[in-house]
Every structure is written in C-alpha cells, then in structure tokens.
Amino acid sequence: MTKITVPRLDLKRCTRCGACIKSCPESALQYDAKGDLEIIPDRCTYCGICESSCPEGAVSLVYTISWSNNRS
Numbered sequence: 645m646t647k648i649t650v651p652r653l654d655l656k657r658c659t660r661c662g663a664c665i666k667s668c669p670e671s672a673l674q675y676d677a678k679g680d681l682e683i684i685p686d687r688c689t690y691c692g693i694c695e696s697s698c699p700e701g702a703v704s705l706v707y708t709i710s711w712s713n714n715r716s
Contacts, residue, residue, distance in 0.1 A: 651683055651688065651690065651694065651695070651703055651704065651705050652703070652704050652705070652706050653681050653682070653683065653702060653703055654701070654702045654703075654704070655680050655681065655702070657700045657701060657702035658680075658681050658698075658700060658702040659700055659702075660675070660679065660681070661699065661700075663697045663698055663699060664681070664694035664695075664697050664698050664702075664703050665681075666697075667693050667694060667697035668693060668694050669689075669691070669693065670687045670688060670689055670691075671684075671687060672684045672685075672687035672688035672689075672694075673694055681702070681703075690705060692705050
C-alpha cells in the first residue's frame with residue numbers, strides 16, 4: 645500500500661503574499677493565470693515548509709491518499 649500527503653490550498657484565506665512560494669525548496673508552488681495559488685504535484689515533496697511559512701494558514705497537509713497495486 646502506498647500513502648502520500650497532499651497539500652490543501654484554501655484560496656479564500658490566501659492573500660497572495662508569496663511566502664509559501666519563496667519558502668518552497670522545490671519550486672512546487674506558483675500562481676496560475678488567474679492569480680490563484682497552485683501546487684505542481686510532481687515537484688512537491690510534501691515537506692511541509694509551505695504550511696509553516698503561510699501566515700494565513702492557507703496551506704495545510706491534511707489529506708492522505710492510500711492505494712494498493714495488489715490484485716487478488
């Protein structure tokens with residue numbers, strides 16, 4: 645079974661200060677064409693630095709996705 649943590653973005657709380665973008669060591673956060681924050685999943689290592697750097701609490705690591713490749 646594989647588990648990953650997926651960052652959640654609360655765009656209503658995001659003030660677009662850029663703290664999470666500046667703090668991400670993998671450059672996994674950016675603004676989309678509408679100016680909303682987005683995560684680039686294949687760059688994100690789910691380290692949690694973005695979560696701790698956000699002064700508004702708009703980024704959180706709360707979800708766990710599990711799956712298994714075993715077919716019975």
